[in-house]
Amino acid sequence: MSVHKDVALRAVIKRHIAAPRERVFQAWTTAEHLQHWFFPSIDGDAVPQAEVDLRVGGRYRIAMHAPDGHIRAMVGGTYREVQPPERLVFSWAWEAPEPEPSETVVTVELHEVQGETEIIITHEHVSDPTAHATHTIGWNCSLERLAQLVEAASLQPLLVTHGDPCRQ
DSSP, X not given: OOOOOOOOEEEEEEEEESSOHHHHXXXXXXXXXXXXXXXXXXXXXXXXXXXXXXXXXXEEEEEEEOTTSOEEEEEEEEEEEEETTTEEEEEEEEEESSOOSSOEEEEEEEEEETTEEEEEEEEEEEOSHHHHHHHHHHHHHHXXXXXXXXXXXXXXXXXXXXXXXXXX
């Protein structure tokens, strides 16, 4: 007889970004900006869909499409806390390509450090070590793209064609 023990994992990712936290918060909470950094870059993929209803109880949804138009990934959830420009807490559930029946929880903390921003992402209730590793890689890659966007002179869309460590 085997005993199955449920162990929820937590990924914590920290990143320093040379931009004011108001600017970083805007990039996290504006659909137009999420489309340019949220998912790690894969050659030819695009994020044509980002929806944000920024309020407690409001929903978000972000989809990444492959060049042929099929959905490579889609995630959605509900905002649980919205404290501009300091903190976001939201549920996270994969909707595609394979829907996940369980939700995880993401907390984004933005701390001002001498006019720049320290981001701490805590992704809780991750189901297994593989998902933990995948989320950790994904968040680090996405934060690299976020840094490139918000550290630029304006929040204009970036076309990252080289130097992206997360290109697959």
